[in-house]
Amino acid sequence: MRKAKVSNSLRRLRFESDEMTQQQLAEQVGVTRQTIVAIEGEKYSPSLELAFRIAAVFEKPLEEVFRYERSKSVRA
Numbered sequence: 069m070r071k072a073k074v075s076n077s078l079r080r081l082r083f084e085s086d087e088m089t090q091q092q093l094a095e096q097v098g099v100t101r102q103t104i105v106a107i108e109g110e111k112y113s114p115s116l117e118l119a120f121r122i123a124a125v126f127e128k129p130l131e132e133v134f135r136y137e138r139s140k141s142v143r144a
Contacts, residue, residue, distance in 0.1 A: 072139050073137045074113040074134055074135070074137075076108065076133060076135070077133055078108040090104040093122070097122055107122075119133070
């Protein structure tokens with residue numbers, strides 16, 4: 069069985085927001101740039117509160133910024 073995955077559109081949204089840097093986004097949501105790097109690289113899933121704060125920066129609904137992809141179990 070594969071793990072569930074949270075994917076995101078942060079890179080595209082930053083680019084569309086006057087090429088906002090990871091540092092600028094981090095400062096707006098109150099985390100380090102390294103946290104944004106990890107979230108954007110899909111190595112870390114943000115808390116629900118942080119996900120909402122990030123979505124608010126871009127004035128987008130949560131579903132346009134983050135997607136939850138459920139795993140599919142494979143039976144042999």
